[in-house]
Amino acid sequence: MAEVETLAWLLDNSIPVPFLGGRRFGADAIIGLIPGFGDLASAGLGLLVVWRASRMGFPRIVVARMLMNTAIDLVVGAIPFLGDAFDLWFKSNARNIGLAKQWLERPDRSTRSEWLAILMIVAILVGMIAFVVWAIGAVISGIIGLF
Secondary structure, eight states, X not given: OHHHHHHHHHHHTSEEOTTSTTOEEOHHHHHTTSTTHHHHHHHHHHHHHHXXXXXXXXXXXXXXXXXXXXXXXXXXHTSTTHHHHHHHHHOHHHHHHHHHHHHHHOTTSOOHXXXXXXXXXXXXXXXXXXXXXXXXXXXXHHHHHHO
């Protein structure tokens, strides 16, 4: 687990920001500046954290939440400029380490609320995707209407 914590720290919190009260960012934010490749590379590194948790026998809900954090980081992080700012705040790898530690501290707790949270996040993501598809369709039909 220590190697995964080190990777998460390197990706999310390894670089201090002077004069901002202890705020930090990591290699994920820097790698994410490379259009296309950066977000895929940082998500791939983040998946190492998730893979290790799955090999340690974590419950499916914990692994699913970790995958969701990584997917959110990838999808939102891919948006130019906004995604780069989001990467400074969201820190999916640190969140995933937090999930792992929570489960290790209390492996017997109920996971019902976690499944509900996953369903809500999936519903929001589906809604966002539907909106983007609708917006693209509206733009395309507006362009076609001009001709």
